[in-house]
Amino acid sequence: MSKSNLTRRGLLKTSAVAGAGVALPTIFTASSAAAYMNEPTGGSVTLGFNVPQTGPYADEGNDELLAQKLAVEHLNGEGDGGCLKTFTSNALQGNGILGKKVEFVTGDTQTKSDAARASAKSMIEKDGAIMINGGSSSGVAIAVQGLCQEAGVIFMAGLTHSNDTTGKDKKANGFRHFFNGYMSGAALAPVLEKEYGKDRRAYHLTADYTWGWTQQESIAAATEAVGWETVNNVLTPLASTDFSSYITPVLNSGADVLVLNHYGGNMVNSLTNAIQFGLLDKEVNGKDFKIVVPLYSELMAAGAGANIKGVFGSMNWNWQLQDEGTKAFVQSFGEKYGKPPSNSAQTCYAQTLLYADACERAGTFNPCGVSEALEGFEFDGLGNGPTLYRADDHQCFKDVLVVKGAENPTNAYDTLEIVEITPRAQVEYAPDHPMFAGGDLGTCNPGA
Amino acid sequence: MLGLNKQDTTLFLIVVALTALAPFILNPFPTESAMAQFNAGYPDLMQRFVIFGIFAIGFNILFGLTGYLSFGHAAFLGVGSYAAVWMFKLFSYNVFPAIFLSVVIAGLFSLLIGYISLRRSGIYFSILTLAFAQMSFALAYSVLSNPKFNLTNGETGLQVYTDDLQMFHGDHLPDLPHIFGLLTMRDNFVLTVGGWDFNFNVGYYFCALIMLLAFYFSVRIFRSPFGTMLRAVKSNQTRMYYTGLNARPYTLAAFVISGMYAGLAGGLMAAVDPLAGAERMQWTASGEVVLMTILGGAGTLIGPILGAGFIKYFENIFSKINDTVLHSWFSFLPDGMEDFMVAIVHPFIGKGWHLTLGLLFMMVVIFLPGGLVEGGQRIMRLFRGKKAAKEADEATQSTPAE
Numbered sequence: 001m002s003k004s005n006l007t008r009r010g011l012l013k014t015s016a017v018a019g020a021g022v023a024l025p026t027i028f029t030a031s032s033a034a035a036y037m038n039e040p041t042g043g044s045v046t047l048g049f050n051v052p053q054t055g056p057y058a059d060e061g062n063d064e065l066l067a068q069k070l071a072v073e074h075l076n077g078e079g080d081g082g083c084l085k086t087f088t089s090n091a092l093q094g095n096g097i098l099g100k101k102v103e104f105v106t107g108d109t110q111t112k113s114d115a116a117r118a119s120a121k122s123m124i125e126k127d128g129a130i131m132i133n134g135g136s137s138s139g140v141a142i143a144v145q146g147l148c149q150e151a152g153v154i155f156m157a158g159l160t161h162s163n164d165t166t167g168k169d170k171k172a173n174g175f176r177h178f179f180n181g182y183m184s185g186a187a188l189a190p191v192l193e194k195e196y197g198k199d200r201r202a203y204h205l206t207a208d209y210t211w212g213w214t215q216q217e218s219i220a221a222a223t224e225a226v227g228w229e230t231v232n233n234v235l236t237p238l239a240s241t242d243f244s245s246y247i248t249p250v251l252n253s254g255a256d257v258l259v260l261n262h263y264g265g266n267m268v269n270s271l272t273n274a275i276q277f278g279l280l281d282k283e284v285n286g287k288d289f290k291i292v293v294p295l296y297s298e299l300m301a302a303g304a305g306a307n308i309k310g311v312f313g314s315m316n317w318n319w320q321l322q323d324e325g326t327k328a329f330v331q332s333f334g335e336k337y338g339k340p341p342s343n344s345a346q347t348c349y350a351q352t353l354l355y356a357d358a359c360e361r362a363g364t365f366n367p368c369g370v371s372e373a374l375e376g377f378e379f380d381g382l383g384n385g386p387t388l389y390r391a392d393d394h395q396c397f398k399d400v401l402v403v404k405g406a407e408n409p410t411n412a413y414d415t416l417e418i419v420e421i422t423p424r425a426q427v428e429y430a431p432d433h434p435m436f437a438g439g440d441l442g443t444c445n446p447g448a
Numbered sequence: 449m450l451g452l453n454k455q456d457t458t459l460f461l462i463v464v465a466l467t468a469l470a471p472f473i474l475n476p477f478p479t480e481s482a483m484a485q486f487n488a489g490y491p492d493l494m495q496r497f498v499i500f501g502i503f504a505i506g507f508n509i510l511f512g513l514t515g516y517l518s519f520g521h522a523a524f525l526g527v528g529s530y531a532a533v534w535m536f537k538l539f540s541y542n543v544f545p546a547i548f549l550s551v552v553i554a555g556l557f558s559l560l561i562g563y564i565s566l567r568r569s570g571i572y573f574s575i576l577t578l579a580f581a582q583m584s585f586a587l588a589y590s591v592l593s594n595p596k597f598n599l600t601n602g603e604t605g606l607q608v609y610t611d612d613l614q615m616f617h618g619d620h621l622p623d624l625p626h627i628f629g630l631l632t633m634r635d636n637f638v639l640t641v642g643g644w645d646f647n648f649n650v651g652y653y654f655c656a657l658i659m660l661l662a663f664y665f666s667v668r669i670f671r672s673p674f675g676t677m678l679r680a681v682k683s684n685q686t687r688m689y690y691t692g693l694n695a696r697p698y699t700l701a702a703f704v705i706s707g708m709y710a711g712l713a714g715g716l717m718a719a720v721d722p723l724a725g726a727e728r729m730q731w732t733a734s735g736e737v738v739l740m741t742i743l744g745g746a747g748t749l750i751g752p753i754l755g756a757g758f759i760k761y762f763e764n765i766f767s768k769i770n771d772t773v774l775h776s777w778f779s780f781l782p783d784g785m786e787d788f789m790v791a792i793v794h795p796f797i798g799k800g801w802h803l804t805l806g807l808l809f810m811m812v813v814i815f816l817p818g819g820l821v822e823g824g825q826r827i828m829r830l831f832r833g834k835k836a837a838k839e840a841d842e843a844t845q846s847t848p849a850e
Contacts, residue, residue: 053799106770108799113605113725118492121721122764125647126490139603143723146607150624150634150722169604208590209603237590238603440610 036366037152037447038128045100045365047072047352048129050120050144051158053108056265057136059299060344064134064158065106066337067345071352074332075102082332083353086325086381091360098359109135113143120144124151130365131156131355134348138162138211145174152447154367156351159344161263161295163214166395167436172444173367175374175394177354177387178347179427181215182435184294184314185222187400187422192312196257196290198227203255205246205270207262208235216261217435219294223259231255236262236270243270247277256284258291267293268303275307296403298342301415308405308415315401317343317383318418325383340413350382354389368444386424392431393441400427456667459749463663467656470494471639471646478643485773488761491636491649495720496760498652498659499713504740504752505659505666506709510702511738512747513675515682519574519734520561520581524554524707526588526729528714530599533606533724540616541608541625541722543633543654547715554711555704562703566696569685581734588726605725625719627654633720651720658716659753662709667749669705678702710737743812745819754820759805766801 040046049068052061073079077094084092096102105127107119116135123129132148133156135141141160148155149171157165157176161184166176192200202223206216212235220230231253236246247270250258258279262270274280274291282289296313319330319340329349333341341349354374362369375391387398402420409415429436449457466473475489488494507521528550535546565576593602600606608614626632633651640646669675680688681695688695718724727733736759744755774793778786796804816822 054802058799105768106798108767112727113603113723114727117721117723117725118496118764119768121492122490122768125492126487137603139605142604143607143725146723147721164604169607209593210601211603213595235590237586438611442610 034448035446036368038124038130039448040100040128040130040365043100044103045097046127046129047102047104047355048107048120048123048127048132049104049134049348050107050109050116050123050132051134051348052111052136052140053106055111057111060136060159060264060297060342061109061134063299063342063345064136064348067333067341067349068104068133068352070333070336071349071356072102072104075353075356079336080332081328083325083329083349083382086328087353087357088380089357089361089377091357092353093360097356098363098365102356105129109137109140109144111137111140113139116140116144117147120147121151124148124153129153133351133355134158135160136344138165139209141165141176142169142210145169145171149173149442149445152367152445154355154370156355158348158351159297160211161215162211163218163435164210164439166393167214168439170393170439170441172371172394172442175351175354175371175389177351177396179314179316179398179400180395181211181218181294182429182433183400183427184215185218186427186429187314187402187420188219188292188294188312189222189226190422190426191402191420192223192228192257192292193226195312197287200228200257200287200290201231201255201285202228202257202259202292203231203250203253204233204259204261205243205250206233206235207238207266209238211263212261214435215294216259219259219261219292221435228257236266238266240266241269243273244277246270247273247279250274250279251277251282254284256287256289258289260291260293261295262293263295263297264300265303267300271304271307271311296416297344298340298413298416299344301405302412304405309407311405312419313403313416315343315403315416317346318401318403318416319346320414320416320418321383321401321421323383323385325381329383346383350384353382354379367446371444385421388424390431393436393439397424397428399424450664452664452667453671456671456749460664460667463750463753464660467498467660470497470652470656471648475644475646479645480643482776485769486765488765489647491634491647491652492720493760493764494647494649494652495655495716496764497757498655499716499720500737500740500756500760501753502655502659502662502716503710503713503737504744504756505662506706506713507737508706508741508746508748508752509666509669509678509709510706511741512752513670513678513682514699514702516566516569516699516703517574517738518565518577518703518706519731519738520565520577520579520584521706521710521737522729522731522733523561523581523584524558524710525714525717525733526584526724526726527557528554528711529718529724529728530588530606530714531711532715532718533608533722536608536614536625536718536722537606537612538615540614541621541623542616542629543625543627543719546625546719547658547712550715550718551708551711554714555708558704558707558710559700562700562707566699566703578731578734581729582731585726585729585731588729600724600726602726605723607723625722655716655720658712662712663749663753670749674698674701739809743809743819745821748819748821751819751821758820762801762805762808766797766804767799769797771798 051064074082105123109116120132131154135158138160141157145155155174163181206212260270279289291311293313296315358370358373362373374389377389380386384398400422403416406417471489475487477483531550531553532546535549561580588600592599621629622632631650635650637648677698685695740755741752745751774790778789
């Protein structure tokens with residue numbers, strides 16, 4: 001059993017150890033020699049690309065990763081330079097960032113907030129990443145943005161469409177190039193009004209989480225403003241794969257438009273179910289029944305196949321645009337990977353270049369300097385037309401595309417056709433708009 | 449020492465040494481070397497090692513001793529995390545009240561679920577716990593996060609905002625979890641020796657200290673009459689009933705204790721990173737702790753900690769090896785060979801880490817049914833001959849209860 005030998009010597013030893021333990025804190029707090037978190041000291045700088053490589057959005061994530069690798073090549077002066085030639089800011093020389101060679105590490109978000117934060121943390125703590133970029137879900141984007149704020153690195157969001165990312169969850173260290181639910185609504189409503197008339201009755205099926213709610217709120221508000229009536233909004237669990245039971249009530253509700261606030265696999269399944277039930281062949285209130293998918297992506301369109309013919313939606317960017325920036329990026333991406341990039345790939349590419357450019361212009365990697373350089377920055381030549389990074393909420397303002405499923409696609413990649421390029425002025429809103437209120441940007445955190 | 453017998457004392461001291469020296473042990477390669485990829489000595493992963501160690505130690509009290517296989521322990525971990533973050537939101541960033549509340553809430557929650565689930569045993573018990581955990585996940589993910597009543601903040605995860613109440617928070621206190629304002633969980637001291645960078649992190653040592661307490665407590669349970677009673681449940685519960693002993697209170701107590709361990713782990717997770725995501729309640733998370741325990745050696749004292757470390761290492765290190773890294777490893781080979789080797793290794797790294805882990809898990813279960821602990825014993829036997837091996841057997845107590 002227990003034996004304890006309490007001697008004078010033993011006691012002294014123990015108290016010495018305990019004393020050292022108590023004294024440790026002062027060493028810890030006095031250790032911050034660097035000016036900011038992960039200050040690059042060698043000849044290279046490390047960026048962290050945190051994308052979903054497994055899980056429901058793995059396709060999107062892998063496409064983002066391809067674009068990010070391409071951006072790194074272009075920054076280091078390899079390849080054909082891509083958008084470096086068309087970007088209106090000429091700070092980037094193709095010699096890395098501030099003369100340092102760009103390296104990158106990758107992580108898997110698994111589209112789970114916890115896993116995403118863990119992989120971002122390991123990139124920051126272990127690999128010394130100075131910026132985190134990527135992601136394909138608003139929940140993850142908000143979680144990682146919070147982490148980057150605490151850790152003191154810059155977060156350049158990937159695909160995140162929820163109003164909250166730059167609304168109530170906005171952070172000083174986080175920046176979003178992608179558009180949001182409000183912009184989707186503002187761009188879609190006039191087109192829907194023109195195509196389907198003023199007196200429509202809409203039925204919403206909404207994915208039951210942050211993104212779904214904010215998008216539903218935005219679309220309902222925008223369509224009601226043009227005279228539509230929202231008959232019902234039904235929340236569907238994110239894990240659903242069969243939406244049949246949600247479709248039947250639509251037919252009996254007297255609605256003549258179905259709005260699917262779904263994304264990824266959810267959207268593919270719910271749209272397929274709706275088509276199987278013959279919704280598009282129905283006539284209600286003397287009008288043809290219609291389906292709207294407010295947020296489109298190329299990869300979803302490919303998954304839904306012929307079902308998306310004539311279905312309206314919105315996008316941040318599409319490879320079929322004809323401006324110089326888009327052409328340069330699509331050519332560069334196509335030559336390297338043999339396919340056109342998706343809009344999630346484009347936003348990650350643009351974000352990486354924007355970050356690099358901001359570092360060059362600020363002359364430092366310090367998050368506070370970078371943040372200052374990005375705030376209020378006006379640029380063009382990255383594929384979205386003239387764009388503003390608004391200082392109030394770190395949201396980009398640019399044109400929004402209204403698209404619809406192509407009637408006669410000629411190949412596997414032109415499944416969507418551009419209906420209208422909605423000008424920036426039409427999708428702008430005040431920083432304190434009710435849908436975005438309640439957040440606090442805080443102050444930039446340089447970490448150390 | 450401390451009421452432990454000689455072997456247990458040795459084992460406990462080994463665990464103490466391992467956790468105290470972890471920053472050195474886990475960082476064997478210089479930072480700039482190519483092998484640095486395999487270093488695990490950075491704060492986040494070290495914290496995960498000990499936190500999931502606590503989770504697995506607690507799970508082992510239920511599964512290893514009574515043989516009741518719960519597939520829903522992640523629910524208690526999640527509840528603990530939510531409780532801790534709510535403490536941060538309402539009161540202050542001090543970690544002690546947060547962890548205290550997370551243990552209490554997880555204890556109450558496990559009492560409720562255990563009271564219902566323990567009416568059945570075997571596979572029915574497992575299914576019941578699984579069902580409860582999935583219900584909790586669904587509740588946290590969407591039901592309890594609607595805009596009118598937002599308890600969990602759904603998919604985004606519960607976070608602390610600057611406009612939260614935080615009654616006892618002041619300007620003099622740091623804006624992240626801290627220990628009475630003296631130290632924050634993020635404080636980190638980097639010791640640079642030669643090419644090596646060793647991280648000494650407050651969050652890690654705080655969690656490690658709590659893990660040592662948890663480990664000590666679990667050793668005491670294993671060696672107590674209560675522990676013997678739990679083993680009796682595992683070997684033959686019917687016989688216990690026939691001799692007039694009611695097993696239910698014992699199993700319920702074991703269930704609640706392991707639930708509290710899970711809550712403690714959840715609270716610590718929130719303490720080192722103040723966000724609680726619903727995913728940590730999902731069934732995959734419950735399955736993970738089962739894997740940890742079996743991989744390390746169910747029913748052994750140190751097994752669950754080893755298993756937890758093993759799985760977390762794979763999840764965080766192997767998943768981050770990408771093709772670029774592979775190409776740099778094999779760059780000494782001729783071009784064709786290089787691509788060939790990369791193509792062969794590719795499915796097992798990066799997003800394929802589950803595959804590697806699955807293969808290893810199969811091998812462990814087939815060749816080392818006693819888990820990593822048995823592997824360690826076999827190696828010892830090779831080195832020290834039969835007599836010493838017998839001692840080692842007793843030291844880690846892998847004698848099956850049957």
